[in-house]
Amino acid sequence: xxxxxxxAAMPRALKANMLLTDWFFxxxxxxxxxxxxxVISLPPGLLYSDYDNPIMVAWNWSFFxxxxxxxxxxxxxxxxxxxxxxxxxxxxxxxxxxxxxxGFMAISFWIITGDFELTWWAPNLYFTIWPLFFLCRxxxxxxxxxxxx
Numbered sequence: 001x002x003x004x005x006x007x008a009a010m011p012r013a014l015k016a017n018m019l020l021t022d023w024f025f026x027x028x029x030x031x032x033x034x035x036x037x038x039v040i041s042l043p044p045g046l047l048y049s050d051y052d053n054p055i056m057v058a059w060n061w062s063f064f065x066x067x068x069x070x071x072x073x074x075x076x077x078x079x080x081x082x083x084x085x086x087x088x089x090x091x092x093x094x095x096x097x098x099x100x101x102x103g104f105m106a107i108s109f110w111i112i113t114g115d116f117e118l119t120w121w122a123p124n125l126y127f128t129i130w131p132l133f134f135l136c137r138x139x140x141x142x143x144x145x146x147x148x149x
Contacts, residue, residue, distance in 0.1 A: 010081035010088055014134050018078055018092065021099055021127065022071040029064055049115050059109070063102060070098035093138050096131035103127025 034040045050056045074095035081088035106124040110116065 008089075009084075010078065010092070011134070014092065015078055015081065017130050017134075018074045018095065021130075022074040022078075022095075024123070025067040025071045029067060032060070046119070048120055049117060063106070066098060066102050070095050070102060073098070089138060093135065096135050096138070099127050100131040100135070103129075 031040070031042070035042050044051070048056065048060060051060075073091050077088045077091035077095055079088075080091060103124040103126070107121065107128055110121065110124075
């Protein structure tokens, strides 16, 4: 039996959450870039706390590389899973790990600063929590499923 035949398919819930997360980040950064270029204007109520502070702007933009990498890796994982390429599992593990980190870093920052805004906490709690459900069930690097240990 080939390696591809023995690989598990990507769970539907994983695929759905990855697509939702990855396209959300791409849309968020597209809108953010358009706003930064003054092509569009966003209502202040949608923006993060102290959004006109250059340090906060830099803090927000510091997530750009992380968010875009996790999105591209996640979308690649979904694409490979659709082709039954077993490499999807390694890529999804990377994407899940980075997604957790992005959400956790934002939540940690707001805890430290004592800033609570539900419109920012909710998505970042989602980015922090959902990957954990799948990371705990991903096969180990040596190919032995975690459930058989």
